[in-house]
Amino acid sequence: MEGGRLLAAIIDHAIDGIITIDNRGNVESINPAALELFGYNAEEVIGHNVSMLMPEPDRGNHDNYIHNYQTTGHKKIIGIGREVMGLKKSGKTFPFRLAVSEVWLKDKNIFTGFIHDLSREKAAEDMLKQHAAELEHKVSERTRDLISLVSELEKAKAEVSKSLEKEIELNQLKSRFVSMASHEFRTPLSSVQLSASLIEKYADRPDDKANIIKHTNKIKGAVQLLTSILNDFLSLEKLEAGIVVMNKQYINLVELAEEITEEMQLICKKNQHIVYQHTGEIGHFSLDPNLLKNALVNLISNAIKYSGEDTLIEFTTCIDDKGCSISVKDNGIGIPKEDQVHLFEPFFRAHNTGNIPGTGLGLNIVKRYIELMEGKMEFVSEVHKGTSFKVSFDKI
Numbered sequence: 001m002e003g004g005r006l007l008a009a010i011i012d013h014a015i016d017g018i019i020t021i022d023n024r025g026n027v028e029s030i031n032p033a034a035l036e037l038f039g040y041n042a043e044e045v046i047g048h049n050v051s052m053l054m055p056e057p058d059r060g061n062h063d064n065y066i067h068n069y070q071t072t073g074h075k076k077i078i079g080i081g082r083e084v085m086g087l088k089k090s091g092k093t094f095p096f097r098l099a100v101s102e103v104w105l106k107d108k109n110i111f112t113g114f115i116h117d118l119s120r121e122k123a124a125e126d127m128l129k130q131h132a133a134e135l136e137h138k139v140s141e142r143t144r145d146l147i148s149l150v151s152e153l154e155k156a157k158a159e160v161s162k163s164l165e166k167e168i169e170l171n172q173l174k175s176r177f178v179s180m181a182s183h184e185f186r187t188p189l190s191s192v193q194l195s196a197s198l199i200e201k202y203a204d205r206p207d208d209k210a211n212i213i214k215h216t217n218k219i220k221g222a223v224q225l226l227t228s229i230l231n232d233f234l235s236l237e238k239l240e241a242g243i244v245v246m247n248k249q250y251i252n253l254v255e256l257a258e259e260i261t262e263e264m265q266l267i268c269k270k271n272q273h274i275v276y277q278h279t280g281e282i283g284h285f286s287l288d289p290n291l292l293k294n295a296l297v298n299l300i301s302n303a304i305k306y307s308g309e310d311t312l313i314e315f316t317t318c319i320d321d322k323g324c325s326i327s328v329k330d331n332g333i334g335i336p337k338e339d340q341v342h343l344f345e346p347f348f349r350a351h352n353t354g355n356i357p358g359t360g361l362g363l364n365i366v367k368r369y370i371e372l373m374e375g376k377m378e379f380v381s382e383v384h385k386g387t388s389f390k391v392s393f394d395k396i
Contacts, residue, residue: 016115055093285323299389322394334387376393
C-alpha cells in the first residue's frame with residue numbers, strides 16, 4: 001500500500017507527462033505535468049480516447065495503430081521512442097518525444113506513454129538554424145565583399161604596376177634622349193664652331209674663297225641637321241601631347257609626290273637620284289597632305305642618309321580599286337634582323353648606323369602619322385641590300 005502511494009506521488013510530481021490508456025485507446029490516468037502541457041483538466045481527458053491529444057493525421061490513424069498491434073503483434077512505437085506532435089486544448093500544436101511501454105495487470109494490459117516536451121529544444125534548434133542561416137548569409141556577404149576588395153586590390157596593383165612600368169619606360173626614354181641629344185647636338189655645333197673659325201682665318205685671303213665656300217656649306221649642313229633634330233623633337237612633343245589633328249581632304253597625290261621628289265633631290269649625295277613613278281589612272285585620294293608629306297620626307301631622308309653615292313632611290317605611288325599605296329625603296333646599308341623588332345621605338349637606332357647622324361625618332365613619328373590617317377605601315381630589309389618601306393590606305 002505504501003509502495004502504491006509512493007508510485008502515485010512520483011507520477012504526480014514527475015517533470016514529464018505520463019498518460020496511461022487501455023487497449024481501446026481510452027485514457028485511464030494522466031498526471032499534472034501532462035495536463036499542464038495539453039491545457040486540460042483531468043475530467044476533460046480521462047475516459048476519452050487519447051487521440052483527442054493528437055493532430056491529424058495521427059488522430060485518425062491511432063485506433064488502427066492499436067488494432068494492428070493486437071492482431072499482428074508488430075510493435076511500431078512500443079518500446080521505441082520517437083518525436084511526434086501534440087495538440088493542446090487551445091488548438092496549438094507542439095513537439096514532444098513519446099516513449100510507450102506495455103504493462104500487464106492480471107487480466108488486462110495497459111499502455112503507458114511518457115511525454116517529454118521538446119518545445120524549448122525545437123525553439124533553440126530553430127534559433128540555432130536561424131543563427132546559422134544568418135551567419136552563412138553574413139559569411140556570404142563578407143566573402144563577396146572580400147572578393148570585391150581583392151578584385152579592387154588587383155586592379156590597383158595592376159594600375160600601380162602599369163604606372164611603374166610607364167615610369168621606368170619614361171626614365172629609359174629620358175636617359176636615351178639625353179645620351180642621343182648630347183651626341184647629336186655636339187657634332188654639328190662643333191662643326192659650326194670650327195668652320196666659323198676657319199672662315200674668319202680665310203677671310204683676309206682673297207685666294208681662299210673656295211675654302212670659305214666649303215666651310216660655309218658645312219655650316220649650312222650642320223644648321224640643317226640641327227633643324228631636323230629639333231623638328232623631330234617638336235613633332236614627338238605634339239604627338240605625345242595629343243595636339244596633332246588629322247585633316248583629311250582629297251589631294252592630288254601625284255603633284256604632292258613630284259613636289260617632294262624635287263625638294264629631296266636637292267639634298268641627295270653625289271650621283272644619287274630619286275626616281276618617282278605613279279601607277280593607276282586616278283591621281284586623287286583622301287589623305288592629310290601635311291602629315292603625309294612629313295612622313296614621306298622622313299622616309300626619303302633616311303633612304304638618302306643610309307645609301308651611298310651613285311645609287312637610286314625608288315619612290316612609287318599607286319591608286320587602284322583597293323586603295324592607295326606608297327613605297328620608298330633604297331639599296332643602302334639595310335637593317336639587321338635582330339634590330340628590326342625595335343625599329344619603331346622612339347630613340348632606337350640600329351647598331352650598324354655608325355657615325356651617320358640621327359635621333360632615332362623619325363620612324364616612330366612616321367608610323368604614328370600613318371596610323372593617324374588610318375593607314376598601315378610595313379617594311380622589308382636586308383643588310384647590305386637595302387630597305388623598302390610601304391604605307392597603304394584602304395579605299396573609303
